[in-house]
Amino acid sequence: MASKSGIFNSSIGRKVAMALSALFLIIFLLQHFSINVTSTFSEELFNELSHFMGTNPLVQFALQPILIFGVVFHFIMGFVLEARNRKARAVKYVKTAGNANSTWMSRNMIWSGLVILAFLGLHFYDFWIPEMNYKYIQFNPADPNRYYEELLHKFEDPIRVFLYVISFVLLSLHLLHGFQSAFQSLGARHKKYTPVIKKLGNIYAIIIPAGFVFIALFHYINSL
Amino acid sequence: MSTAKGLDLTLKVWRQKNQNDKGRMETYQVSDISPDSSFLEMMDILNEQLIEEGKEPVAFDHDCREGICGSCSMFINGRAHGPGKRVTTCQLHMRQFEDGDTIHIEPWRATAFPVIKDLVVDRSSFDRVMAAGGFISVNTSGNTQDANAIPVEKEDADNSFAAATCIGCGACVASCKNASAMLFVSAKVSQFALLPQGQVEAQDRVLNMVHQMDLEGFGNCTNTGACEAECPKGISLENIARMNREYLSAGITSEK
C-alpha cells in the first residue's frame, strides 16, 4: 500500500529528506566559516583559499551545483511542509498557549527560515552574482589576490553589517531547534548519544553564527 | 468536605450545532464552583444551568471520568486537557483556577478530527489508522501458544508496555501546531514492534499505518515536542524516532 506512493511521498519520507538536506547545509556552513574566519588573521591565506574554491573545477562544477540544489530543496520542502501542516489544522484555535509545551524556535522554523532566505538573496547579490559575472560573463583574468579587497569593501556599509548580524541571530535560532531535530527525524535517538548530540547542536548553533557575526563586525570596525 | 470558597468563573465555550454550522465562542457565567470539583463536574453544573434556562446544553465527550478512556477532549485555555502535566480533562480539578478567571474551552482542532457538535469531535480517523495495522494475527484454534513462553528482554517489555498505555485521546494531535498524529501512531507501532509477537507483520504494519495517517490529513511532525509535554500518559518522543527507523527500513527493504 505505502509503496504505491513511495516512501518519499510520505510524511516521514519528506521529513527525512528535509533532515538530510539540513545536515548537508550544516556541514557546508562549517566549511564556509572555516574559510571566512581566516580573513580576520591572514589576508594571504584567505585569498589563497578563496582562489582555490573559486577556480577548482570540482568545487565549481560539482560541489557548487549540489550546494545550490541542497539550499533550494531545503527551503522549497520547508514551504511544502508548512503548507501541508497549515492545511492539517484548517480551523484555528481562538486561544493557544504554545510556550507551555514547546520552544519559540521550534514553532517558528518557517519565519527564521524566511529571514535566512532573504539573507541568502542579499548574499548572492553581494558575492555570488558579481563573482559569476567576473568569471563567466566578463571573462576577466584570474586574479588570485582580489578576494580580500572585495570582502573588505562589502563590510564598510553599516546597514549591510546590521542585516548580516540580524540574519545570523535568526540562523542561530533556526539551528538551536534544527540541529537536534534533524537527528530525531532520521530516527537517530539513543539514551547515550542523544544528550551529546543536543549539546553539540547547541554549541554549533551559537558558535558558528556568532563567528560569522564576529567576522562582519571585525571588518566593519577596522574600516572605521 | 472542603470549606474553601467557591469560584465565580467566566466561560468562553465553542458552540456549533453540527458539522455544517460555522460555530462561535459563547460566554457563560458560573458561580460558587467548588475548587474540589473536577472540570467535567463544573461542565455538568453549567449544563444544568443551561437546561434550566431552556437552552441547549454543551455537548462534550466523556465516559470513564478516571483518566483511562481518553474521551474527554477539551482544549482549555490554549492547552489540551488544560493546565498541568499528565492529566485528562476529567482528572483536572477546579483548584487549578482562580476566582474570577476567564476560561476558554474549545474542541480539538484538526482537519482529521472534524467537529460533530460543540466540543465533540470525530476521532474515527484514529480507528482507521488502527485498522490499517494496529494488531497482531494470533492463531486461536485451540493450540494458541502461551505468550509467557516466549522470552522478552525486560527493557523491551517495559517500553512496549509504556507505549501501550496510550489511551487514544488525541491530545497529541490537538497540541501539535501541525496537528500531527505521530505520537499516537508511533506508540501503537512501538507497542508491537518491541515484542516478538509483533515481528510477523512488522513491515506491513508501519507502512500501512503511516500511509493511513497521511491519508487522514494529519500534519507532518516538526519535533516541537508539544505532544509529549501534553500527553496524559507520558508517551515518549523515543517512539517517534523508533517509528521513523521502522518506517525507513521497511520502506527500503519491503518488496510490496
Ligand code: HEM
Ligand atoms: C534558505 C532558507 C531556509 C528556509 C526557508 C528554511 C526553512 C526550514 C523549515 C520550514 C524547517 C522546518 C521543517 C521541519 O521541521 O519539518 C527547517 C528545518 C531545518 N533547517 Fe532550515 N531553512 C532554511 C535554511 C537553513 C540553513 C541555511 C540551515 C543550516 C545551515 C538550515 C538548517 C535546518 C535544520 C537543521 C532543520 C531541521 C531539520 C529537521 O527537523 O529534520 N536551514 N528549515
Ligand code: SF4
Ligand atoms: S499518545 Fe498520548 S496524547 Fe496521543 S493519543 Fe496516546 S495518550 Fe493521547
Ligand code: FES
Ligand atoms: S472521561 Fe475517560 S479519560 Fe476522561
